[in-house]
Amino acid sequence: MSETRTAQLMDGSGLAQRIVEETAARAAEITDRTxxxxxxxxxxxxxxxxxxxxxxxxxxxxxxxxxxxxxxxxxxxxxxxxxxxxxxxxxxxxxxxxxxxxxxxxxxxxxxxxxxxxxxxxxxxGVTMHSFAAMSFARPGFVSCTPGGIMRLLEAYDVELAGKRAVVVGRSAILGKPAGMLLLAKDATVTYCHSRTDDLSAIVREADVVVAAVGRPRLILGEDIKPGAVVIDAGYSPGNVGDVDHDTAVTRAGLITPVPGGVGPMTIAVLLEQTVRAAANQLGTRHHV
The missing domain is CATH 3.40.50.10860 (Leucine Dehydrogenase, chain A, domain 1)
Structure with a gap:
């Protein structure tokens, strides 16, 4: 009998803590200088x-x-x-x-x-149209915090995106849409899905990377996950339930974010990091931090 595989959990809490520690050091330097x-x-x-x-x-x-x-x-x-x-x-x-x-x-x-x-x-x-345009055209600016946190997680776990099929489930202006744009900027082939998508499961099954961001608990089941795929669960419902049925998905995915402890901590870490960067820009210290 073959052993049941278990996906590696992507530790958003640990990565977020490191980002916040670096951010605190930059904030202290700005305060000292200005x-x-x-x-x-x-x-x-x-x-x-x-x-x-x-x-x-x-x-x-x-x-x-x-x-x-x-x-x-x-x-x-x-x-x-x-x-x-x-x-x-x-x-x-x-x-x-x-x-x-x-x-x-x-x-x-x-x-x-x-x-x-x-x-x-x-x-x-990262909620204005200006910021969305900057994300879409890979120009300097502030990213939407949750999609930005997702990209940092993928980078930290050395997820290769170029040429890969990424499916984003959700099309909100501050999560689904910008997440797709940031993935596209990394040369992924991006498909957006939503509440009116026909045969969602069939599309998700083709994905090398799944970003679930629709706000419907356990919408995506383990049987929908391509073996070895990377699963980012950006959903949250009462009872620590995400958009992905974690218990079944963990047996098929290669990497998966837990709920909680995955995307959530990264969102706040990116918010703090971008606040300090904004302060550096406005106070004229960006060359020193």
Whole structure:
């Protein structure tokens, strides 16, 4: 009887910790040279418990990395125009180097209008059209944090992407779409799938790299995974469940991210790293960090 194979887990937590340690060192150098600590402004509309928790966690990580955080909590009744004004004011504040709008903001908010009020040089979450264009054309700028974290994981595990078939399941503006663009920039052959894709399983089975980013628990089963494929699970649902059925996928994949401990920690690490880079750019110290 042949032994059941088990995929190697991609340790996002460990890699994220190393990135944050390097980021903290850069933040300290900026503070020493300029007397100004990098500053991230977080903006939260309403009191959604999950969103509030995410913001607290990000602010706590900022503190550990030597990054100052400024939080702006707005009532749930905030209009799009009021939110845009707040973000425009932060964009013009020289003491703020990065801006994070926690989303979703609520169905009454035009999130795209809100994102576009963030100055590109402070868009450390990579949510503006300017940032998406920079990602698409492989130009300097800030990447969307989760796709950026995914690419760092693939790099850390020496995943060869050139010529490989990558399937991205999900087409959100800040996860699925930019993930595909970043993979394309590494010469992968990219297919986007979504809720209206016919015979999703057949397409996923052809993938050398699968990025699951659709937000539907256990949508992708182990039988859908090509033996030896790299599986990146960017989904999260209550109960620590991702978009991939981990228990069955782990017997077929070559590399796979755990949930939690895979993509999530990388997202925050990239956010902090980009905040420090934004501060370096704005404070004129980019040649020293």
């Amino acid at each position: 007397g100004v600590a990098p500053c991230l402004a977080t903006v939260l509309v309403g009191e959604d418990p999950a969103s509030a928790t995410y913001v607290r966690m990000k602010r706590a990580r900022c503190a550990k990395a030597g990054i100052t955080s400024r939080h702006i909590g707005l009532p749930a009744t905030t209009t799009t125009a009021e939110l845009v004004d707040t973000l425009a004011e932060l964009s013009g504040d020289p003491d703020v180097h990065g801006i994070l709008l926690q989303h979703p903001c609520g169905p009454h908010i035009d999130e795209r209008a809100a994102f576009e009020a963030i100055a590109p040089e402070k868009d450390v979450d």
